[in-house]
Amino acid sequence: MPRKDQGAPWVRTRLRTAPVSAVAFALLVLVTAFLAALLPRAVEAYETDGLREALAGASPESTVLELKAPQPGLEEPDAARADAVLPEALRAVEGSARALLPEPLRADPAESAYGVRTAKSLEALDASLPRPDGLPPRFTVLAQSGAAGHADVREGRMPTAGTSVTVDTRRVEGAVTTQTARVLRLRAGSELTLAGFQDRPLTVRITGVLEPRHPQRSYWSAEPTLRAPALASGNARPPQFYWEAGLLLAPGAAPALLGSQGEPEKYWRFAPATGGLTSGDTTALVEGVASLENGPGLVRMRGAAGPVAQLSTGLEQVVGSYTATRDAITPVVAVAAFGIAAVAVVVLTMSAGVAAARRDTELALLRARGGSLRGISGRLLAETAAPAVPAAACGLLLAVLVVDEARSLPAVLGAGAVALLACAGLPVRAALAHRRPRAHQERDDLAHTRPGRRRTVAELTLLVLAVGSVAALRRRGTSGGSGDLLVSAAPVLVGLVAALVLVRLYPLPLRWAAGPAGRLRGLVGFLSLARAGRSAAAVAALPLLALLTALTTAAFGGSVLAGVADARDRAALLETGADARISTTDGTPLPAGLARAVGEVAGVRQVTAVGIEYAAERETDEAESLPVAGVEPGSYAELARRTGLGGFTADRLGARGGVLDAVASPEVAKRIGRSPHRIVLPGGAVTVRITAVRPRTPAAPEGDFLLVDAAGLKDFGAPSVLLATGSGIDAEALRTAVNGTGAGLSVTLRGEARAALSDSPLQTGAERIYVWAVVAGAGYALLALVLGLLRSAPERAALLARLRTLGLTARQGRRLLGLEALPLALLAAGGGMAVGWATVGLLAPGIDLDRLALPDASGGTAPGGAALRADVWSLALPAAAAVLLAGAVAVAQAWWAGRRTPITHLRAGDMR
Numbered sequence: 001m002p003r004k005d006q007g008a009p010w011v012r013t014r015l016r017t018a019p020v021s022a023v024a025f026a027l028l029v030l031v032t033a034f035l036a037a038l039l040p041r042a043v044e045a046y047e048t049d050g051l052r053e054a055l056a057g058a059s060p061e062s063t064v065l066e067l068k069a070p071q072p073g074l075e076e077p078d079a080a081r082a083d084a085v086l087p088e089a090l091r092a093v094e095g096s097a098r099a100l101l102p103e104p105l106r107a108d109p110a111e112s113a114y115g116v117r118t119a120k121s122l123e124a125l126d127a128s129l130p131r132p133d134g135l136p137p138r139f140t141v142l143a144q145s146g147a148a149g150h151a152d153v154r155e156g157r158m159p160t161a162g163t164s165v166t167v168d169t170r171r172v173e174g175a176v177t178t179q180t181a182r183v184l185r186l187r188a189g190s191e192l193t194l195a196g197f198q199d200r201p202l203t204v205r206i207t208g209v210l211e212p213r214h215p216q217r218s219y220w221s222a223e224p225t226l227r228a229p230a231l232a233s234g235n236a237r238p239p240q241f242y243w244e245a246g247l248l249l250a251p252g253a254a255p256a257l258l259g260s261q262g263e264p265e266k267y268w269r270f271a272p273a274t275g276g277l278t279s280g281d282t283t284a285l286v287e288g289v290a291s292l293e294n295g296p297g298l299v300r301m302r303g304a305a306g307p308v309a310q311l312s313t314g315l316e317q318v319v320g321s322y323t324a325t326r327d328a329i330t331p332v333v334a335v336a337a338f339g340i341a342a343v344a345v346v347v348l349t350m351s352a353g354v355a356a357a358r359r360d361t362e363l364a365l366l367r368a369r370g371g372s373l374r375g376i377s378g379r380l381l382a383e384t385a386a387p388a389v390p391a392a393a394c395g396l397l398l399a400v401l402v403v404d405e406a407r408s409l410p411a412v413l414g415a416g417a418v419a420l421l422a423c424a425g426l427p428v429r430a431a432l433a434h435r436r437p438r439a440h441q442e443r444d445d446l447a448h449t450r451p452g453r454r455r456t457v458a459e460l461t462l463l464v465l466a467v468g469s470v471a472a473l474r475r476r477g478t479s480g481g482s483g484d485l486l487v488s489a490a491p492v493l494v495g496l497v498a499a500l501v502l503v504r505l506y507p508l509p510l511r512w513a514a515g516p517a518g519r520l521r522g523l524v525g526f527l528s529l530a531r532a533g534r535s536a537a538a539v540a541a542l543p544l545l546a547l548l549t550a551l552t553t554a555a556f557g558g559s560v561l562a563g564v565a566d567a568r569d570r571a572a573l574l575e576t577g578a579d580a581r582i583s584t585t586d587g588t589p590l591p592a593g594l595a596r597a598v599g600e601v602a603g604v605r606q607v608t609a610v611g612i613e614y615a616a617e618r619e620t621d622e623a624e625s626l627p628v629a630g631v632e633p634g635s636y637a638e639l640a641r642r643t644g645l646g647g648f649t650a651d652r653l654g655a656r657g658g659v660l661d662a663v664a665s666p667e668v669a670k671r672i673g674r675s676p677h678r679i680v681l682p683g684g685a686v687t688v689r690i691t692a693v694r695p696r697t698p699a700a701p702e703g704d705f706l707l708v709d710a711a712g713l714k715d716f717g718a719p720s721v722l723l724a725t726g727s728g729i730d731a732e733a734l735r736t737a738v739n740g741t742g743a744g745l746s747v748t749l750r751g752e753a754r755a756a757l758s759d760s761p762l763q764t765g766a767e768r769i770y771v772w773a774v775v776a777g778a779g780y781a782l783l784a785l786v787l788g789l790l791r792s793a794p795e796r797a798a799l800l801a802r803l804r805t806l807g808l809t810a811r812q813g814r815r816l817l818g819l820e821a822l823p824l825a826l827l828a829a830g831g832g833m834a835v836g837w838a839t840v841g842l843l844a845p846g847i848d849l850d851r852l853a854l855p856d857a858s859g860g861t862a863p864g865g866a867a868l869r870a871d872v873w874s875l876a877l878p879a880a881a882a883v884l885l886a887g888a889v890a891v892a893q894a895w896w897a898g899r900r901t902p903i904t905h906l907r908a909g910d911m912r
Contacts, residue, residue: 010379010382010383011379011382011383011386014383015383015386015387021355021358022386022387023387025351025355025384025387025388025422026387026388026390026391027391028347028348028351028422028783029348029387029388029391029392029395029418029419029422030391030392030394030395030398031395032344032347032348032395032418032422033391033392033393033394033395033396033399033414033415033418033419034395034396034398034399034415035340035344035395035776036341036344036395036411036414036415036417036418037395037396037399037400037411037412037414037415038399038402038403038411039337039340039414039769039773040406040407040410040411040414041399041400041402041403041406041407041410041411042403042406042765042768042769043330043333043765043769044278044279044280044406044407044410045403045405045406045765046761046762046764046765046766046768046769047279047326047762047765048277048278048279048405048406049761049765050279050322050325050326050760050761050762050765051274051277051278051279051281051282051319051322052274052275052277053760053761054318054319054321054322055272055274055277055315055318055319056274058314058318059221060111060216060217060218060221060222060271061221061222061223061224061314062313062314062315062317062318063218063271063272063313063314063315063318064218064222064269064270064271064272064313065101065105065107065269065270065272065289065292065311065312065313065315066222066267066268066269066270066311066312066313067097067267067268067269067270067301067305067309067310067311068265068266068267068268068309068310068311068312069265069266069267069305069306069308069309069310070263070265070266070306070308071085071116071258071263071264071265071266072084072085072258078166078167078168079166081167081255081258082165082166082167082255082258084266085116085143085254085255085257085258085264085266086251086252086254086255087145087251087252087254090114090115090116090145090251090266090268091114091145093114093266093268093304093305094112094114094268096304097268097270097301097304097305098112098270100297100300100301100304101270101288101292102284102288102291102292102297103284103288104276104277104281104284104285104288105272105285105288105289105292106272106273106276107270107271107272107273108218108270108271108272108273110271111214111217111218111219111271112218112219112268112269112270112271113144113145113146113218113219113222113268113269114144114145114266114267114268114269115142115143115144115145115251115254115266115267116142116143116254116257116264116265116266116267117140117141117142117143117144117223117257117264117265117267118140118141118142118196118257118260118262118263118264118265119262119263119264119265120196120261120262120263121138121139121140121244121262122138122139122140122141122194122195122196122202122260122262123136123137123138123194123195123196124136124137124138124139124192124193124194124195125193125194125195125201126191126192126193128185129184129185129243130183130184130185130243131242132231132241132242132243133240133241133242134240135234135240135241135242136242137184137229137242137243137244137245138232138242138243138244138245139192139194139244139245139246139247140223140225140226140244140245140246140247141174141194141204141246141247141249141257141260141262142223142226142246142247142248142249143248143249143250143251143252143253143254143257144226144248144251145251146219147175147210147248150212150213150214150219150220151177151210151211151212151213152210152211152213153208153209153210153211154178154209154210154211155181155187155188155208155209156175156188156189156206156207156208156209157188157207157208158175158207158208158210158250159172159173159174159175159207159208159248159249159250159253160173160207160250160252161173161249161250161251161252161253162252163252165252165253165254165255165256166255166256167255167256167258167259168199168259169253169255169256170197170199170200170201170202170203170256171202171203171205172202172203172204172205172249172250172253172256173204173205173207173249173250173253174192174204174205174206174207174247174248174249174250174253175206175207175208175209175210175247175248176206176209176210176245176246176247176248177209177210177211177212177220177226177227177228177246178209178210178211179227179228179229180228180229180245180246181206181209183228183229183243183245184229184243184245186206186209187206187209188206188207188208188209189205189206189207190205190206191203191204191205191206192204192206192247194260196260196261196262197259197260197261198259198261199259202256202260204247204249210248212227215227215228217271218269218271219271222269222271223246225244225245225246226246226248227246229243229244229245229246230243230244230245231243231244232244266305268305272315278405278406278407279326280407282319282322282323282326285315285316285319286316286319286320286323289313289315289316289319290316292311292313293311293312293313293316297311298310298311322762324851325762325851326762328848328850328851328852329762329763329766329851329852331488332560332766332770332847332848332849332852333766333769333770334488334489335488335489335490335491335492335553335556335557335560336553336557336769336770336773336774336777337488337769337773338488338489338491338492338553339491339492339495339549339550339552339553339556339557339773339777340553340773340776340777340780342492342495342496342549342553343546343549343550343553343777343780343781343784344418344776344780345421346542346545346546346549346780346784347546347780347783347784347787348418348421348422348425349421349425349542350542350543350546350784350787350788350791351422351425351787352384352422352425352426352428352429353425353429353542353787353791354787354790354791355426355429356426356429356430356433357791358794359430360433363376363430363433363434364434364437367434367436367437368437373431373434373435376427376430376431376434377427377428377430377431378427380426380427380430381423381424381426381427383426384422384423384425384426384427385423388419388422388423389419389423391422392415392416392418392419392422393415393419395415395418396411396412396415399411399415459497459500462493462496462497462500463497465493466490466493466494466496466497469489469490469493470490470493470494470842470843472490473490473843473846473847474842474843474845474846475846490839490843491552491553491556491839491843492549492552492553494552494835494838494839494842495548495549495551495552495553495835495839496545496548496549498548498552498831498834498835499544499545499548499549499831500545502544502548502827502831503544503545506544506823506827509823542784542788543784543785543787543788543824543828544824544827544828544831546780546781546784546785547781547784547785547828547829547832547882548828548831548832548835549777549781550777550778550780550781550784550832550878551781551828551829551831551832551833551835551836551878551879551882552832552835552836552839553773553774553777554774554777554778554781554836554874554878555832555833555835555836555837555839555840555870555871555874555875555878556836556839556840556843557770557771557773557774557777557874558774558871558873558874558875559836559840559868559869559870559871559874560770560847560849560852560868561767561770561771561774561871561874562869562871562874563849563853563867563868563869564767564849564852564853566867566869567849567850567853567854567867568754568757568758568853568854569754571753571754571757571853571854572750572751572753572754572757573643573644573645573701573750574645574696574701574702575701575748575750575753576701576748576749576750576753577643577645577697577698577699577700577701577723578608578639578643578698578723578724578725578750579724579725579726579727579729579749579750579751580598580604580723580724580725580726580729580734580747580748580749580750581721581722581723581724581746581747581748581749582594582598582721582722582724582738582745582746582747582748583720583721583722583745583746584720584744584745584746588720588744589611589718589719589720590609590718590719590720590721590722590745591741591745593741594722594738594741594745595607595609595719595722597737597738597740597741598722598724598734598737598738599724600737601724601729601730601733601734601737602728602729602730602733603726603727603728603729603730604724604725604726604729604734605725605726605727606635606638606639606724606725606726607722607723607724608631608632608635608636608639608698608722608723608724608725609631609632609719609721609722609723610629610630610631610636610699610719610720610721610722610723611629611630611631611710611716611718611719611720611721612627612628612629612630612699612700612720612721613627613628613630613681613682613683613716614626614627614628615627615628615679615680615681615706616679616680626668626671626672626679626704626706627700627703627704627705627706628679628681628705628706628708629697629699629700629705629706629707629708630708630709630710630713630716631653631699631707631708631709631710632709632710632711633650633651633652633653633654633709634650636653636698636699636707637649637650637652637653639698639723639725640694640697640698642725643698643725645694645696645697645698645701646663646694646695646696646697646698647694648663648692648694652691652692653691653707653708653709654709654712655709655711655712658687659676659687659688659689660686660687660688660689660708660709660712660713661688661689661691661708661709662688662689662690662691662706662707662708663690663691663692663693663694663697663706663707664690664692664693664694664705664706664707665693665694665695665696665697665700665703665704665705665706666693666695667704668690668704668705668706669690669693672688672690673690674689674690675689676688676689677689679706681713681716683713683714683716684714686708686712686713686714688706688708690706698723699721699723729749729751731749731751731752734747734749735747757853757854763851763852763853763854766852767852778878778881781878781882782881782882782885785825785828785882785885785886785889786885786889788824796817796820800813800816800817803816814890814891814895817890817891818887818890818891820890821886821887821889821890822883822886822887824886825882825883825885825886825887826883828879828882829879829880829882829883830879832875832878832879832882833875833876833879836870836874836875837870837875840868840869840870841870843868844867844868844869847868849867849868
């Protein structure tokens with residue numbers, strides 16, 4: 001009988017032999033698969049949240065899809081025209097049109113509406129209505145469906161329409177909202193007389209005053225004046241204002257509008273249902289809207305609503321703005337993804353290398369006894385797949401549980417790639433190392449290893465790719481969606497090239513240092529350098545590759561986060577001018593005693609009062625006004641210096657010979673020059689001379705200004721702005737103190753302005769991913785360092801045991817192992833800092849951080865610019881951690897080896 005396959009006993013036996021290694025390998029695969037599956041899901045989740053927030057935050061007027069058709073033609077009988085605008089006919093069209101909406105567009109029935117309205121507003125003839133500039137108010141009249149389900153009746157009742165309403169009807173019932181009733185002084189029982197009809201005006205009796213239940217949603221806000229009236233102006237100069245308001249009729253009263261000159265039209269408004277939209281729907285969404293506005297979709301809509309119907313919406317502009325922000329952020333986030341992916345691949349490869357090195361003798365013996373590469377590789381594949389595949393599946397499941405609303409395919413592909421790499425690593429390494437049976441293990445000395453031609457070609461190819469990616473990134477940048485995979489991989493490619501260069505240069509300092517160290521009296525230094533030089537080339541290259549890639553990614557990621565934080569801090573400072581800004585809403589003087597009350601608030605260190613008035617330039621004909629800020633030189637100069645907004649010394653302000661020294665913005669200095677110049681303030685004319693030019697100042701962070709000493713101005717107005725500085729200002733106490741001195745005061749805190757800049761899901765999601773990518777990359781790099789040290793741990797333990805038999809002390813053993821690990825750690829730390837700094841400098845011109853930093857910024861328009869700069873802490877901390885960890889692992893190994901007897905490590909015939 002044929003023997004049964006022995007694969008399963010082999011796997012079970014091997015796993016039982018090394019359970020700790022199997023569990024550690026499974027944990028590594030689980031964490032890596034979890035990250036690989038989580039990253040695409042997290043990106044899609046925050047992009048989806050960003051799309052939904054962009055649509056929810058846009059005005060309903062710009063997102064609603066409005067299908068319009070003109071009134072029935074005059075050639076038709078009046079009865080037929082009236083039947084075409086009745087609710088039953090409009091409802092049938094609404095159902096057909098809704099079914100024609102292309103995927104992924106879906107209408108929200110609760111906020112959608114249909115009816116008839118006047119495209120042009122009708123003039124009200126009633127003299128009792130308010131007339132701001134003597135012009136009568138105008139009303140947009142709507143016979144809209146569903147009013148009873150969207151409003152509560154505050155006064156009266158809902159309007160109704162009898163069956164006798166025709167084209168000739170001139171008396172109907174209507175309703176207005178509470179805001180319209182308050183502004184236009186209407187109530188239940190009021191009557192409106194609307195012009196624009198051929199025979200006689202239309203009389204609308206107000207039967208109800210309605211309170212909208214959700215006034216900000218599409219039903220009430222898609223028509224701008226339906227919810228609340230607004231002031232409008234005609235073409236006259238100067239402009240004259242009048243009220244524009246909405247008037248709601250019963251749906252059955254629509255035939256009465258057909259006889260007006262207000263160009264009545266039928267309409268169907270579809271409020272988009274955004275709850276089911278995802279970031280992957282943006283392309284289909286824009287294409288669907290384009291088809292509805294001017295394409296096949298419009299043809300189908302005209303089949304339901306009429307041959308000349310038109311559909312209009314601003315939805316594509318809202319989605320386009322979101323897409324532009326997303327496309328600007330994605331390449332920057334891809335840099336972090338490439339970095340952590342590269343380090344994870346190296347770590348998985350190193351784990352396979354450690355396992356292959358640990359079992360090198362066993363596999364060599366199997367090959368010497370006739371084992372085939374296919375058979376050995378198959379058993380090793382089964383052995384690694386046993387813990388790797390379930391671990392990858394658990395990682396995938398965990399990622400799905402953490403982020404539940406995203407597509408599954410990218411996560412499955414990511415976890416599957418990790419499982420494939422984890423399973424194939426050990427068999428491939430073993431097959432490459434044991435292609436031919438060998439009798440003994442050859443010595444691999446890094447200081448004498450010569451790279452082959454294939455490695456040289458591969459390294460040159462990688463160098464060309466790195467140069468090309470850096471050049472492309474500097475030339476094209478990542479703004480506007482121009483980034484691609486090669487551009488996003490630029491930092492990783494730079495780190496890889498640097499690692500390969502350092503590996504080639506690594507033997508040189510070892511050779512130079514080993515000679516002088518051998519002539520010293522102590523043996524520890526010489527032995528440590530000799531041991532470092534005997535490290536296998538691949539063993540030294542992979543940890544160095546992982547460390548440099550991780551340190552480069554951490555430096556780049558830390559610099560990105562620092563640049564984002566700086567840009568947001570700068571934008572918040574430019575909004576307030578100080579840590580807190582208190583001003584009047586209309587520019588009137590601040591109440592007396594306010595400065596003292598603000599100064600007593602916890603956290604406030606300094607309070608500076610500023611008076612702002614507008615001057616006229618007597619000697620020019622320019623119509624521009626000149627903002628003049630009167631300040632106290634000492635305190636204001638300190639404030640400007642502390643905030644970094646145009647700092648200057650107090651002696652730049654003052655009075656000499658009747659001329660006031662002034663500090664001005666560049667534009668003001670250009671206009672009036674540096675020589676003495678007379679300006680006219682409300683309190684009289686003064687002569688000023690510009691002594692310094694600053695681009696910004698706390699009193700006017702983003703505008704033109706002219707700073708003068710308030711003491712030198714006669715009849716200058718009282719302060720209208722207070723600027724407070726300090727750390728940890730109590731916002732609630734500050735507002736309480738301000739409200740206690742008077743009404744109509746505005747309080748703006750820098751911290752609140754700063755927090756408001758990071759509320760967008762796109763910005764917060766991308767920043768969160770960047771933080772975790774940097775942390776995960778650093779963790780993988782440190783794990784790579786540990787794996788590199790563990791790879792040669794048995795050999796180092798045997799060496800230490802031999803030296804102990806020759807009289808080496810425990811302290812010398814710790815020093816030896818620590819100094820042996822030091823060259824690689826120092827090389828990685830120093831190289832990582834240098835490469836990180838160089839990478840940031842090389843790539844900074846092509847990285848657009850404005851959209852990542854500021855929610856409403858477009859490329860290049862952020863205040864002061866969101867510049868990418870090298871962050872010292874991001875360079876130094878990971879490098880220092882790598883050196884400390886390497887030393888700690890070496891010392892711990894020496895301590896552990898010292899606890900065991902030398903005979904444990906020494907075996908006859910051992911080549912280590």
